[in-house]
Amino acid sequence: MPQPFDILPTKASYSPTEPVAVELWIPDGGTAALTVWHLGKRVQALEGCTSGVLSLGPLDPGGYGMELESGGKTARTAVEVSADPRARLRYGFVASYAPGKDVQPVAELVRRLHLNGVQFYDWAYRHADLMGGGEEYSDALAQPVSLATVKELVRTVQAAGSRALGYAAVYAAGPGEWDNWEQHALLMPNGEPYALGDFLFLLDPAAQPWLAHFTRELADATSSLGFDGFHLDQYGYPKRAATPDGAMVDVADSFVQLIDGVRDALPASHLVFNNVNDFPTWRTAPAPQDAVYVEVWPPHTTLGSLADVVSRAKAVRRNQPVVIAAYQHVYDSADQQAADRATALTMATLFSHGATQLLAGEGDRVLVDPYYVRNHRVNQETSSLLARWYDFLVEHDELIMDPGICDVTGSYAGAYNDDLDLSYESAAVSDRSEPGAVWRRITRVPGGFAIHLINLLGQSDTEWDAPRAEPQSPGDGRLRVRRTRGTVPRVRYADPDRQSRLVEAPVELEGDYATAILPAPHFWQLVYVTEEPAKVPPTPAP
Missing domain, CATH: 2.60.40.10 (Immunoglobulins)
Structure with a gap:
């Protein structure tokens, strides 16, 4: 070989x-x-x-x-x-812990995609009894687990410069443990407990006996296995429910109480809570956790709706990173290249809005299902796509992920503003994700402006989890910048598929404006505009 x-x-x-x-x-x-x-x-x-x-x-x-x-x-x-390892979260996953597992492919993926957090999905014995299975056991859905493999994966992920986060459901107990917790059940109108299928029953996560038990379980797992923190999961329902004693539970409030309780018990742990379908991001984002994580489902089906979810999360966060779990089911229903194009447009939308995607894991898998064991093995073409795009994300971090970045499209672009905009001779430009157009977004970044151009030409709709056509070229773009006295605009551009690092675009001065011609974007082009001091000729000596 x-x-x-x-x-x-x-x-x-x-x-x-x-x-x-x-x-x-x-x-x-x-x-x-x-x-x-x-x-x-x-x-x-x-x-x-x-x-x-x-x-x-x-x-x-x-x-x-x-x-x-x-x-x-x-x-x-x-x-x-980075001086602050929690300032960003490029999230991956592992979901298999059989005895003797080769962990090196996981380490390589962590390094290749710069994954600084890895979720250990379904490692535990039972949802309400994390460590009760001994050294080897079958989990609640009969998957084999060796704690020796879990420990080796934890060490391997940490040695690769990442963090190992154990999965833990915050309000679920199986049939074997339910007798201990049914007095705290969240009840449906018919009096039966809310459940996930027939193997998990839901209870009030803020019930004090449960919270004390849950935090002890997390502390034991931390000391025994070396986890850096936990992924705190829920299922998105119910939002309000009664308990057997007739008390009414606002589950959003209970989730905040749970996050507070886990933080108090594990002050050094890295905590990520799952806001299923954006519930209840507005309550949990300010809580003491280390990321704002949202798992999306319908009606969040379009690229524009993904962007809106990110914008809402950023509006209520404490500057934590934003991560979106957008499972690319399309790999199970379309050919690989059409699915890769869907993934590229999903990444373009999330990355350009300052968020990341939980997608890649194990050594060669992507998520296509909320049960992570049902993942999709990728080929070399998809692996190369992910490597290019994650490299691009890290290399241009200051222009994409800085929490101080703000959207200024409505203040700079368009005829009324006429400060900074881009046009194509044969393609429309839109400030929304519209099929058949170039989706343009302008942000204020440290030192200047970043323009994100997402090419939707050739697409019949903007569904993010559907087969996508090869993008059509809008041709060259003409960037027009209003000049500031004493300066000259400097224009650089990059594209994860066609021009990996920033290169210069020649700039021509036209009175109060400067223009630059940019090559056509493939899926996503990043343009960086700064102002440089103008070179003023020296005054002739008398």
Whole structure:
């Protein structure tokens, strides 16, 4: 088997005080040139690199792109350097823990996609008895679990610079444990307990006996297995219910009380609560957790509705990262290339709005179902797509994920404003996700503006979980920028499929305006506009 030509960071994320290191694979004992880029600026260039681990020393906080070149071939990766490991969440998953499992593919995926959080889905013995199965057991749905494998996965994920978050349902007990908790049941109008299928029954998550039990279970799992935190799950219903003693429960309030209780019991743990279909994001986002996570279902079926979910979450958060669980069922119903195009447009929408997607996991899987065991094995083409797009996300982090970024489309674009806009000769531009148009969004970012251009030409609708057609080209775009006295606009652009790092677009001055011609976007193009001091000719000597 031929040796690959490849480059990978040794970790998903680095602190500013530790050396950044990359692992290089160069065939036949050859050498290669390595270039490190930050927002299109070259910050390091090394010649004569050989296979092995290469230390680049500490780097300033930010996102970096890296290019390894040899013999006309180029391999790319990206690196995140962050002083706050909780400021971003690029979330992945594992969902199998059989004895003797090979954990190295998980480590490679964590490094390749820079996944700084991994959800350990359904690792526990039972939902209300997490650690009661001994060293090896079958979970509630008969999947084999070895705690030795769980521990090895935890260590492996952590060694790759990520965090291991154990899955825990916050208000569910199975038939074997239900006798202990039925006095706290959430009841349907007919008096039966709300349930998930016939194997889980739901109770008030804020009931004090349950909350005390639940937090002890989480603490035991932390000390025994080494989890960095927990993914706190719910099912989206009921929203209000009575308990057997006649008390009325506002479940949104109970969820907040539960998050507060878990935080008090586990102050150092990384906590992620699942707002199923946006319920109740408006109440839980300000709670003491480390991300705003929303699992979407109908009516959130369009790209525009995904954008709206993200915007609502960002409006009520405390600057935590926003993560959307958008399961790409399309891989089970369409050919791989049409499904990849759907995934690309989903990522373009979420990334351009400052959110990430829970999608990839294990070593080669994507999520197509809320029961993560039913996942989809991807081929090399899909793996390459994900690597390109996650590299792009990390490399341009400051223009995409900074919590201070704000949408200014309505203040700068359009005829009334006439400050910053883009047009195509043969394609419409819209500030909404409309089929047959280029969806344009302008944001204020540190140092300037970022313009996001999502190409919806050739699409008959904007469903995010449906087969998508190959995008049609809108042709070149004409960017027009109102000038500020004493400055000249600088325009750079990048595209995860066609131009991975920012490159310059020539700018022409036309009176009060400057224009730049941009190549057509594939699915998503990022344009970075800044103002640079104008070069003023020196005043002639008298």
